[in-house]
Amino acid sequence: MTCKGYGDGQQGLLDNMPAGIIIADRHMKVAAFNNAWSEICRECMGKKMERGADISASMDEEVAKMLAQAIHGKKAEASCHQLEKAKDRYFDLIAVPVMGGGAMLMAVESTKRCQEMKALEAAKSEVEFYVDLMSHDIRNFNQVTMGYIELLQLSGALSDVERAYLEKARKGVIDSNKLIDNIKKVRLIRQFAGKKLARMDLCRILVEDSREVGGVFPKARISLGFDAKEPRYIMADEYVHEIFRHIMENAVKYDPHPEKLIDVTLKPVKRDGRDYWSVAIADHGTGIPDEKKSAIFERMSRTTRGAGVGLSIVSVIVGKYGGRIYVEDRVKGDPSQGSVFTVELPRGSE
Incomplete structure (x- = not known):
């Protein structure tokens, strides 16, 4: 030849x-x-x-x-x-x-590898189909259930105890719908978050998110302990708002006091030779025991903060940006005095 x-x-x-x-x-x-x-x-x-x-x-x-x-x-x-x-x-x-x-x-x-990849893609598509189908049908069932609950609540023959039970049932349906929304959100975030990053002003993000949370929760008193007029840049996308809004909303939900006090601070830090912006969000809520601090960021974890995928979503997004998130006691050694959630995100070009 x-x-x-x-x-x-x-x-x-x-x-x-x-x-x-x-x-x-x-x-x-x-x-x-x-x-x-x-x-x-x-x-x-x-x-x-x-x-x-x-x-x-x-x-x-x-x-x-x-x-x-x-x-x-x-x-x-x-x-x-x-x-x-x-x-x-x-x-x-x-x-x-x-x-x-x-x-x-x-x-x-590369026949073997490609066949395995195609089989994985097919399995993934099938799983997504069933998730979509179940989410749609469960939401429809929830709507029917909610309709009957609301009809019963209109009845004048219910005792206070019965009304309390109905309200708990109504809240369960609402939480079920929220869980469906969060599961769908996780899929989108895992697929798209971190793919197209752009320079964003972290100060503006925190101001917008605090206003959004304050509008939804009038009893929230969110204090921003930094000069918002001075830009601090990070590389992020539209999913960045999920991080801070969720942490602030949790700070309100798990604070038993009439007035919900939240303190937000921002400072530069250096870790492993790289520059980060560190955002600390401190609350006065019920706190998180030491043995559960790491578990709250795991998918579908059940902790003192309830059950769901909320903080796991936050953890995924932070990871997509190359940052990290952790929680500590607001008063060192006393979890009952509230928590401080710290998010560190790599600094963008000025």
């Missing part, structure tokens, strides 16, 4: 390579190939490889396209590609320019 321009030594080197290799000249003609590529052509394209053949007319369309790009100086790659007639075999392809003009393409079989 020695080709013109390629000596026995060079051809032997090509043939000893396990990957399929084809070399094209600058005119898109076959200059050389190895035994592995010859076998790929025969088994996967039903064609016999010949030197001097026109690649554009005789090759798999993707292979011809990649070689053409490489001849013009542009490296080309393709993963899990199926050659023309090889519907059950996959190859990873890479084409690169060669000295003196022309290009070389290498084909490495």
